[in-house]
Each structure stands twice: as C-alpha cells, then as structure tokens.
Amino acid sequence: MVVGTRKTTLKASSNTLTNSTRRTSLNTPTKAPDLDETMMDEIRKMLQETNMEIQKSKDELKAEFKKDLRIELGEVTTRLDKIDDDLKKVSGKVEKLEIDMKKMETKVDTLYKDQQEGQESILKLQLKQRENCLKLRGLPENVNENLYTLLSPILAKFIGESETLFPWEIDRIYRINSRIAKTRRLPRDIVIYFVRKQTKEIILRQSFNNKLLIEGKEITILRDIPGKILKRRKEYNFLIEQLKARKILYKWDDLDGVIVTWKQRRVRLNSVEQARSFLTELGKEPEKGNKKDKEKGGEEEAEEEEKEEESTEERVKK
Template identity: 30%
Template structure:
C-alpha cells in the first residue's frame, strides 16, 4: 500500500513540475528531481510486479497442492472402486458356486431317495420271501418244559385233539418240531417257544381257525398260537398298536396285511389302513365323533 502511495505521489509531483526557466541551474535541478522521481517510480513498479508475482506464485502453488490432493483422493477412490468391483465379482462367483452346490445337493437328495426306495423295496421283497418260506410254520408259546420231553408227541396229541383227527394223520402232516433257543426266555426264565413246521399250509390254517374257536391245550394248559412273521414286518406292525388297541376296545375283528397295515369291517364296510398317516386320520376322525356325541 505504501509503494502505491509513493508511486501516486511521484506521478503527482511530475504533474506539479512547471515549465523550466531559462536559468540553467533551475533546469538541472528540476531534471535531477525528475530523474529521482522516475527512479523511485521504477523501483515501486518493480517491487509491485515482484510482489504480484510472488502472490500469484503462492496462489498457483496452493492451487497445485489442492489439485495434487484431489488427484490422490481420486486415485484412492479408483482403488476403492476396483476393490469393490472385485468384491462384487467374488460375490457373483460365490452365488454361482452356491447355486451349483444346491443343485448337486438336490440331485444327491433325489438319488438318495431313489436308493432309499430301492433298499426299502428290496427289504419288502426279502420279507415277503421269508414270509412265503414260513407260511407252513406255527409258533407255540407258553408250553411248559420238562426234562427228556418228547416235544413232537406232545404237539401231535394236542393238535389231534383240537382238530378231532387221528394222531397218525397229524404226525404225517407235521414236518419238524423243535424248541427255539431264545435269549429273552433264558433271561426271564420262561419256557422256550416251540416251532412247528407243517408239510402243507392248509394244516397251519386249519389249526389257526380251530384255535380261534377253541384254545389249543398242551398238558391241559392253554398256549398261544402265533404265525411265524419276519422281524422286519413285526417292526412295521408295532407302529399300528394304537389302532389295534382301538379295534380291540370296540371288539372289532381285524386281519393283518402281508407287509404293512390291516383291514377290518366297520358298520358292514370294509376298511383298509396301510399307512401310519392313514391310521392317524382314522383315529382322529373317530375321536372327533366321540367328542361331538358328548
């Protein structure tokens, strides 16, 4: 600001200089004064230009620094965007892998289901084959054991009396008779079951029918007569115990199906239940009817 004032003062002084006189000394004095003022103005102008340059340079330097900072920030943003793009690509790849894995799991589930169904079918066929092989067999439970007993003669005498047949005829109808060793009978100290194999299935069926009307007696004691059922089928039948209990309570006669389920007559209508779901539906329906009646 002082420099500008000096410059203005110098210019004003130049304007105030009057036309020189004829006197030479005055002329020289005025010229020297003009020279000094010109020099001062030159220095002021030079100083002003220098300061302007410095101020301009500082401004450009600051602007340059800001641009450098912005460039660095932009570079960081680009890096972040690049990383974000890689993350997005990884996510897309992971989604694709998960989809493939899910497809593989679905395929495996289908194959596992097929295998399970195949195994179940094989078990069913084996159970039916075993059932066929044992269709001539009866198991007698609750027959007291005695030392040196003649098991075959004891069974023949009891069956002959039940069917009102000759002992020789019954003897010929029986193929094998023997006691079955059982861990359960040994632990509980119960008499072992007797396995009776007939030459024909018809003999087994006649005994079952007669036993339903009049109990088979051995040594004047009632015994339990059972069909020889494969373990696989017996396990399936355990699931139907709630329905069996309901049928027994309502005095309804039922008959087991070969593999699974049972059939019976209710109100002169034949009903077949061959799945646990069907059993639950049947029992739920009758429970609701009982509630409505009460």
C-alpha cells in the same frame, strides 16, 4: 555609483541564492513519490511472483494429489473388480452346489424309495416263507429236549389226526432266541413249519375253541409274523382297542394297516392318520396309551402277541 551597484549586485546575488535554495528545498520532496511508487511496483511484482509460485505449488499439489488419487482409485477399482470376479466365481460355485444338492436329494429320494420297496419285498418274502408256520408259547424248556418227538403226537391228538401220519406234516421245529424271553426269564418260543398251510389253519382254528395243554401248562398258539410288521401294527393299538370294544370285525392287512368291516362294507386303513379319521367317524377320539388286554385263544391271542413281540427277533435253529 559603483558601491551602490555592488550592493545591488550582492543583493541580487543573495536573492538569487535564496531563491535557488528555496527551489532546491521545494524540488527535493517531489522526488519521494517516485521512489515509493518504484518500491510499490517491486512489492507488487514480488507479491505477484509469490502468488504465482503459490498457485504453481497448489497446481502441483493438486496434480500430485489427483495422480495419487487416480492411482488409489485405480487400485481400489482393481480390487473391487477382483472381489466382484471372486463373488461371481463363488456364486457360480454356490449355484453348482445347489444343483448338485438337488441331484443328491433326488438320488437320496430314489434310493429311499428303492430301499422301501426292497424292504416291502423282503417282508412279503418273509410272510410267504412263514405262511405255513405257527408259534407256540409257554412250553417249559428241558435239557436235550426233542421237540419233534414231543409235539408231534400232541398236535395230532389236538386236531384229531393220526399220530402215525402226523409227523409227516411237520417240516421243521425249533426254539427261537428272544430278548424278551431272556429278560423276563421265560421259556423261548417254538416255531413249527408245516408241510401244508391247511394243517396250520386247522390247528389255529381249533385253538379258538379249545386250549392246548402240555405237561399241565396252557400253551398259546400264535401266527408267526415278522418283527417289522409287528412293530408297524403297534401303531394301530388305539384303533384295535376301540374295534374290540365295539365288537367291530377287522383283520390285519398283510404289511401295514387294518381292514375293517363296518356298515356292511370293508374299509382299508393303511396309515395312522386314516385310522384316526375312522375313529372320528365312529364318534370317539383315540385314547392315549396302549392297553394290553390279554385274552386267550386263537386269533385274539395272535393280535395281542403282535403288540408285545420285539421287532428285532433273531431266529436260531437248534
């Protein structure tokens, strides 16, 4: 009985150990999920902290970038504002310059008008001074010549006046220097100022019908016209040629232009445009070129001479 009991006890003990071992073996794998979960929690925690650090870094970078961007934008804005201010200043200066330029143009126009008026006044004065004056062309020059003694009796005889009294009609007489005469090697023109305008007109009218001969040379008698007026008259050559061809009466205006007698009325042409329009009314366009038709005697001679005489003539008294 006792032995049987021990065996039973041993068997029971063995069974108990076996069951205990089995339990232990069965309970051991149940602890691994707890460890994995802890590790996962740790990993999740680390990832979360990492993400937070990354986000923090991003935020810091964004903040730094925005700060730098604001600084740069502020600098750019400041520069743009400065440029805008500079542009406004430049614009103001340009406007001021434009105003000054307009003022200057007005002053220039005023000065030009004043100058033109001054020139017109001078030309009128020159015409006034020469209204008793005639010009003789073609008389050969002699050394130590005395023009007063030479010409006084000749002119007196030409118009049928007393040779004794005629010298009192002459105010002064001299030759004038001219580039044309020097270039062409021609005798210089002689200018005669008479005491009375009437004497000049008598000699001029007499030259229409008779030739003045001195020492066997035919002398041309011309009106004495200022060079600037002669230069203006050259622009009307095309008109004068047609008027002569059509035998239309005309005369020069004092300073500029032509007065034409046409269809029993007087037409004043004081510009080249008016002259061309007048020729259109005549039915013929102006011809190109300057035809120099030299006729001898009186007013016709004067007109042709006005076309050829230089505009910068210097008068030098001998």
